[in-house]
Amino acid sequence: MDLKEAFRIADDAIKNFKNLIIIGSCSVKYFGRATSKIAEGERIIIIKEDGSFLVHQNKKLAAINYQPPKSRISCELADDVLILKAANRRTGEQLEVRLKEVKFAYAFRLKDDESIRVFATEKDLAKDLMNKLDVIEEGLKPIKEESSVLRGFIDILAEDKNGSLVVIEVKRRTATLDAVSQLKRYVEEVRKRKDKPVRGILCAPSITPNAKTYLEREGFKFSKIDYDATTQSDWIKSVENKQKALEEFF
Amino acid sequence: MDLKEAFRIADDAIKNFKNLIIIGSCSVKYFGRATSKIAEGERIIIIKEDGSFLVHQNKKLAAINYQPPKSRISCELADDVLILKAANRRTGEQLEVRLKEVKFAYAFRLKDDESIRVFATEKDLAKDLMNKLDVIEEGLKPIKEESSVLRGFIDILAEDKNGSLVVIEVKRRTATLDAVSQLKRYVEEVRKRKDKPVRGILCAPSITPNAKTYLEREGFKFSKIDYDATTQSDWIKSVENKQKALEEFF
DNA sequence: GCGATCAGCGGCACG
DNA sequence: CGTGCCGTTGATCGC
Numbered sequence: 001m002d003l004k005e006a007f008r009i010a011d012d013a014i015k016n017f018k019n020l021i022i023i024g025s026c027s028v029k030y031f032g033r034a035t036s037k038i039a040e041g042e043r044i045i046i047i048k049e050d051g052s053f054l055v056h057q058n059k060k061l062a063a064i065n066y067q068p069p070k071s072r073i074s075c076e077l078a079d080d081v082l083i084l085k086a087a088n089r090r091t092g093e094q095l096e097v098r099l100k101e102v103k104f105a106y107a108f109r110l111k112d113d114e115s116i117r118v119f120a121t122e123k124d125l126a127k128d129l130m131n132k133l134d135v136i137e138e139g140l141k142p143i144k145e146e147s148s149v150l151r152g153f154i155d156i157l158a159e160d161k162n163g164s165l166v167v168i169e170v171k172r173r174t175a176t177l178d179a180v181s182q183l184k185r186y187v188e189e190v191r192k193r194k195d196k197p198v199r200g201i202l203c204a205p206s207i208t209p210n211a212k213t214y215l216e217r218e219g220f221k222f223s224k225i226d227y228d229a230t231t232q233s234d235w236i237k238s239v240e241n242k243q244k245a246l247e248e249f250f
Numbered sequence: 251m252d253l254k255e256a257f258r259i260a261d262d263a264i265k266n267f268k269n270l271i272i273i274g275s276c277s278v279k280y281f282g283r284a285t286s287k288i289a290e291g292e293r294i295i296i297i298k299e300d301g302s303f304l305v306h307q308n309k310k311l312a313a314i315n316y317q318p319p320k321s322r323i324s325c326e327l328a329d330d331v332l333i334l335k336a337a338n339r340r341t342g343e344q345l346e347v348r349l350k351e352v353k354f355a356y357a358f359r360l361k362d363d364e365s366i367r368v369f370a371t372e373k374d375l376a377k378d379l380m381n382k383l384d385v386i387e388e389g390l391k392p393i394k395e396e397s398s399v400l401r402g403f404i405d406i407l408a409e410d411k412n413g414s415l416v417v418i419e420v421k422r423r424t425a426t427l428d429a430v431s432q433l434k435r436y437v438e439e440v441r442k443r444k445d446k447p448v449r450g451i452l453c454a455p456s457i458t459p460n461a462k463t464y465l466e467r468e469g470f471k472f473s474k475i476d477y478d479a480t481t482q483s484d485w486i487k488s489v490e491n492k493q494k495a496l497e498e499f500f
Numbered sequence: 501g502c503g504a505t506c507a508g509c510g511g512c513a514c515g
Numbered sequence: 516c517g518t519g520c521c522g523t524t525g526a527t528c529g530c
Contacts, residue, residue, distance in 0.1 A: 044296065058360035067311075111291065
């Protein structure tokens with residue numbers, strides 16, 4: 001495609017806040033929180049009507065360069081180069097795409113008022129677990145009245161049958177060293193504020209060996225949750241329902 | 251665009267491992283690590299030749315749904331619906347896009363042998379800092395011979411003028427509670443293995459108040475580094491170089 | 501706006 | 516492969 005024609009399309013899209021897709025051969029430079037460069041190659045460029053800017057290669061899931069929404073987009077046609085820029089005034093970040101060849105350019109509007117809904121997040125798990133603390137340990141009772149200072153970011157605060165406080169950190173996937181560090185921080189925080197025994201429980205579908213070692217050295221406990229079977233919200237209640245749910249879903 | 255025509259383009263792209271972009275009105279469902287749904291709306295769908303799959307709305311930087319490279323892609327034309335699927339055999343993840351209307355479909359190949367190079371990463375900073383430990387504290391000397399057990403993930407291990415070991419954690423942006431937890435874990439690890447005094451220093455451009463409090467309570471020290479993303483090898487306090495570097499870069 | 505944390509995190513390097 | 520951790524992380528929610 002003629003660069004002039006591509007420029008016309010890009011310019012129209014940018015001036016009128018349309019979405020824009022350009023496919024062509026370009027080099028890309030970025031300066032901001034870090035700095036990056038990539039030599040010429042054929043890539044996909046997407047500019048959204050909210051000022052998001054994406055550069056994709058033909059492989060990998062992630063964009064190689066990008067700028068967030070509300071970037072100030074501009075385009076100019078220099079000698080045999082179509083230059084697209086995204087700049088963030090506040091942070092001073094700059095992204096520059098220099099197109100030597102354009103295979104394809106398309107400006108368009110999209111009508112979309114929907115939002116995605118995601119289920120089985122960590123918050124979902126914690127919420128469900130809250131009502132089933134028995135699966136972790138008999139006699140555990142959730143403490144709902146948060147003394148506001150205690151409950152900062154602790155997933156679940158509970159009391160065991162001996163009256164000890166129990167800090168429960170919930171992870172939706174394999175617990176790592178980070179998770180133990182996090183639990184430890186919370187437990188220490190509660191110990192500082194409450195003159196009672198405080199225990200820590202890490203609740204996850206699995207745990208890495210190093211994390212397990214660290215956890216036990218700190219005197220904490222691991223509790224495996226099979227969240228397919230026990231804890232998923234009303235979405236999938238049990239293993240035997242899973243297949244059915246799946247079939248309904250798809 | 252006719253759905254039949256869109257199907258032909260999609261089918262050709264998938265069978266021949268081309269890249270594919272489709273713009274149209276669709277609903278999307280996902281089941282895998284989590285579960286998600288979104289009702290009909292006009293979106294951008296990108297399928298790459300490596301089996302990556304992306305669904306973008308007209309706002310925000312991030313894709314709302316996706317599948318990683320090597321997904322098994324398929325398409326079918328049902329009654330008035332063009333269905334695109336991406337499945338991961340190993341993990342059992344499934345993504346389904348149901349297109350009711352297609353504005354645009356395009357299959358294409360891309361030639362791109364380049365890789366992006368990123369500068370001013372945390373590793374870069376740590377490497378540079380290693381040779382300028384004086385900016386942190388006078389008399390600090392890096393310990394290069396790693397006793398192999400010690401050096402796991404510690405950014406910099408050093409010795410101060412009193413012969414104490416110093417664990418240095420480097421962050422390229424504002425240090426948070428997480429960073430302190432991480433440093434603490436490393437310091438404890440070294441203390442366990444070495445019968446010497448061990449100190450901890452957190453090195454970052456800034457630190458949040460909570461993190462500072464936590465850090466000091468643990469007896470660690472914060473060291474502010476003023477780095478500059480433009481000047482990769484000589485980044486400390488080079489304001490006058492910044493403009494020059496910027497000009498060269500762009 | 502900053503701060504803290506989750507994410508279907510993705511990607512990378514190392515064992 | 517899993518483990519650990521960085522990332523121009525992004526997105527969200529609370530203050």
